Amino acid sequence: MLQSMPGQPYSGPWPALTPAQLQLAANLKAHVYRLAHQIGPRNFEFYEPLRQTADYLQLQLESYGYKVARLPYEADGQVFENLETHSEGPFTVVGAHYDSVFTCPGANDNASGVAGVLEVARLLKDTPGLRFVLFPNEEPPFYKSQYMGSRKYVQHLLTQREPVRDMICLETVGYYSQEPGSQRTAFPGMVPEVGNFVAIVGDVQSAALAAQLVRNWQGNITFPCLGLVPTPEGEPLLLRAGMDMSDHACFWAAGIPAVMVTDTVFYRYDHYHLESDTWEKLTYEPFALMIDGLARVLNSLS
């Protein structure tokens, strides 16, 4: 049905942060503060803030030395933009959505994912085979529609015949807890009850990619990690549990292997899609340990 792959044991304290990891935690906090607190709700109804967010993301990526392209498309009479960094040769997309839902500041969903993409991009500048992409319109009313930024982006990759290998989606990645009972799950017995880990979720066609990431995590990264992939019979179960609820699903639909990297969203975090999803709710030190681990794993794969 489902296979869970432990990348690291789930119990025990997180390791102490190195000076570089403390800097990473400060950077993540600064990005989340900028998007969720200073800019606030950002979507088709909060259109100017959405543009401000795109400007901020472009400036950040350029400050790390990237060339950034803005790919505009129209939806319901407004122009929305995917942002991508330049890359040569076959590549892995590392992406996140930069809009927030309704009137929500969207600190964890998904300023955290955006902050993670920015910091992985900073840490892995000059690593070949990676392309960093930020999408609008993941949230309703565009969710699962043709106007979702990631759906438009996949179309763009296919029409341009771009050599995309696979995709890593960062969706709600900023909240970790050592409290017993802090983790809920649709899969009792397969997921620990302490929400101190990051999950890497794939579908059947992405099982090899998920396994590769988890294997590389194992033994190299001390932050707890759980891989979750289904057998063909288990896939409907995974989908019913909401594991397709982000931009990676648009890559799945095109037959491109993709995984979601996540703190498990509403199975752990109490402020999902609420106005209380504010910047100070996130746990920046474990968040930084996770992003540091992800960057090391992606570096070892490229």
Ligand SMILES: [Zn+2]
């Ligand atoms: Zn959301």
